[in-house]
Amino acid sequence: MTRGIRAAGAYAPASRVPAAAFEDAWGRFDAPGVESTAVPDADEDALTMAVEAARRALSAADAAGSDLASVAFATTTPPLAEEDLTPRLGSYLDAPDDATTRMYGGHTRAGVDALLDALDRNGPALVVAADCPVGEPDDRREHAAGAGAAAFLVGADAPATVEASASVSAPRPGTRFRRAGSTALEGLDVGTYGREAFVEPVEAAVDALEGVHADGDDGRRGSGGVTYDAAAVQAPDGKRPYRTGLDAEAVAAVETVSELGDTAAASVPLGLARAFEAGHERTVAVAWGSGAGVTAALVTGSAPVETSLSADRTLDYPAYLRRRGDVVGTSPDGGAAHVPVPTWRRSLEQRHRHVAGRCPECGHVAFPPAGACPDCAALVAFRPVEPARTGTVEAATTIGRGGAPPEFADQQAKQGAFGVAIVTFDAGEGAVSLPIQVVGEAEVADRVRAVPRRIYVEEGVPRYGLKAVPVGQ
C-alpha cells in the first residue's frame, strides 16, 4: 500500500481584478506575468477558502471528514495572528475530535511542508493550504496579491506518490516579509540580491532532488537531472518562476499566477492540483519561502481533482479598493447582535454544517435542534441529521446599503448589497428551513448552495458559518 495523494481540491474566489485596472489607476502595473488576480469577497478569508478546497478534496476522494486521522492547515494570512484555526476547520469538515491537527505558517513554502509531513503520518490526512496576501496599494506585492486554496487527501493506495523530496535553506533576509502587527507584505526589492534569494535555493533544491533520484530521458530535464513534465513552482509574480533553470514549458503548463495572482502558501499546491487536473504523471513541486528556504518534491502519478478556480465577475479598480477595505471607513458603532462566544460555541455544528435534529417522537426535522419539537411540541432529545448543502429559496430579499444591521455594515461597505433568504434543505426524510445570507442575490425558487463564510466579527473574534451562493457559481 503506497501512501500518497489520494485526491486534491482547489478553490479560488470568483472575483478578478485585471492588470489593466492597476495600469489605469497607477499608470503602471508592477507584477510581471500577472494578467489578473483573484479577490476574496469581504466575508472570505484563508479559513473559509481552506474549507472550500478541503470539501472538494474530500469529495474527489469520495471520503468524509469523519474519516480523517489528521488535519493540517498552512497559511501565511491567518485571520487571527494567534489562535489555532484547525479546530474550526475540522468542525466544518466534521473531523473527529481526536484527529491530529497542525498549523503551518510564517512563510510561503508552508503548504508543501505540510504535505510532506502528512506522508509520514498514519491514516487519512487532510492537508490544506490557503492564502490571500495583501500589500500596500502602490506596492508590487499588492499588484500581484491573489487568493486561493488547495487541499490534498493523503492516505494509502494513492494514485499519486512523492517519489523524492529535498529541502534547502540559505539565509537571505529582507526579500519578502511582514512586520509584526502589520497586514501588508513588504520587500526591499534589491535587484540581484532579491533574484538570487529566490533562484539559488530553488535550483539547489531541485539539484538535491537529483541526488536522490535521476532516471530516464522520457521527460523534460531541468537544471538538475530530474525528469518531469510539469513544474509547480512558487510564483510571487508571473516572471520569477521562469528565472529558475526549470523548463519554461513545464512551468507554464500548471501555473496559476497569471490568472489568480500570488497565492503564497497555496501557490505550489494549486499548481500541483492543476497538474493532476491535466493528468501530468511527473510533476516537480518547488515551494520557496522567504528567508529563504525551499522544499521540493517529485510527484509521480495523478490523483482525482475537484476544482473551482474560474471567475464569474470582474472588478474595476474602485470596486477592488472597496473590497480590500482601502477606501472604507471604520465600522460604525451601532452595536452588534450579541451572541456570547460560549453560546456561539454551542451552536457550531449548526453554524458550520447546519446539523439539524430529528424528533424521535414524530420524525419532524427541527432547526436549530433545541427546545420543544416545533411540530409535536414534545420536549425531546433530537437525533442529529445533516441537511443537504443545496436547497431552494422560499422567501428572499436584497438588503441594500444602509439596510443592514450594524454588524454587517463593514461587509456591505466593501461588497455592496446582499441577499437574505429563507432556504429549505432536504434533511433525511424531512427538510429544514433556515435563514441564510445570500452572496449576491437570489429569488424565490432559485437553487442555492451553502458555502463557508465569515458571518461577523464581535469582540475581535471572527464568527464563521454558512452562507448561500446561487447554484452555478
Added chain:
Amino acid sequence: MRDAYVVGAGQSAFGSFPDESYRSLFRTAVEAAVESVPNGFALADVEEAYLGTLGVGGRQLGLPGPACTEHVGLDGTPVTRVENACAASGYALRQAVMAVRAGMADVALAGGVEVMTDLSDEAVRYWLGVSGETEWERLSGTTFAGVYAQMASAHMREYGTTAEQLSAVAVKNHDNAAHNPKAHLDFTCTLEEATEAPAVAEPLTLYHCCPTTDGAAAALVVSEDVVEEYTDAPVRVAGVGAAADRVGLFQRDTYTAIPASRRAAETAYDAAGLDPAALDFAEVHDCFAVAELLAYEDLGFCDRGAAGDYVESGATRPEGDLPVNTSGGLKAKGHPIGATGAGQVVEAYDQLTGRAGDRQLDDPVVGLTHNVGGSGGAAVVHVLERADRREGPA
C-alpha cells in the same frame, strides 16, 4: 366576569421631537387621555398601570414604568412594564383589561412610549433588529424590513401580489395621515412615487416602510361598576384576543400569513360574538405595506391571497366598506414601537366617540385594533364597541 370600558385615550403627536424626553411625551399622552374623558377624570383614581416600551436606545431599560408614572404624579401606583416588541402597548391594554375584569382594579391605565429619532442611523438599525430572532435570523443579515420583505416575496410568488398593490396601501395611509394632526408623515404620495421610491429591502420601497418615530399614547380602562362616573358614551372592550408564535419567520409553517394574528382575531371575534362583517373600521399593524395586506387576510377581511385586489378595490379607504387605518397607520401616522398599540386605541376611541376630526367616520359602532410584535411572534386584537349604538342585545 366584569366588562371593561375605555373611557379615555390620548396621545402625543407622533414624529421626531429632539426637545422631548420619553417622560415628557408620556405626560402629554396621559394629559390628552384625561382630557378626553367626557365627565372628567382624576389621575389619582388609577389603581393599576401598564407601560409598553421596548426601550430603544437602551434608555431606562429597567423600571421604565415607575420612571414614567412618577413623572405624571402616580407615585405609588403599581406599574408594570410590558415588552412584546411592537405589540408592547397592545398587550399593556390587554393587561389593563384583565386587571379590571378580574376585579383587581376599577381604574387602570395602559400606555406606551418610545423615542427612536435621537440615535445614529446605525444604532437605530441595531434596535430594529433586537426583536427578530437574534441568533439565526438577524445573523443572516437582516432587520425587520428584510423579514417583511421576505414575506412579501413569498406572497407575491404565491398569489401574484404586485408592487403596485403594496403601494396602494401606502397611498391610502398617507392620504389618511394628511388628515391627522398627530401623524408623523402627514403628506400624501402617489402610486408611482411609492412604487418607484428607492428600495429598502426588495420588493419593499421606502414608501412601503413605516418611519422610526417618537411618541406616547395612553388609554384609561374602567370597570362596568364605575364607568358611568366617567362617560355617557362608553366604549366597551367587547373582545380581546392574543396569541404567540415562533419568533423567527423561518421557524413558522407559513411565510404568507401571520398565524398569531389569525388566532388572536378568532379569539377576539368569539369573545365579542361577531365576525369581521360587523366591523365598521379597523386599525391594523402596517409596519410595512405587506403587513397590512397580510392583516386583511389574517383578520378575515378578505380571502387568503386576495388582499392585493382588496386594497385596490378601495374597500379599505375611508369611504369604503371597511375603512382601515384612518389614522394613517404605522406607515404614516408613525411607529413609536412601544406606543403603537395604545396609539391604535386612541384612533379607535376617537372614531367611536366622534373625536376624529376630518377623519371622522359616520357613527361607527364596532372597531378593531390589531397590534403585532416582531414579525409575528406576538399579536393582540381588541374589538371595541359603542354598545349604546349597537342594534339588538349587546
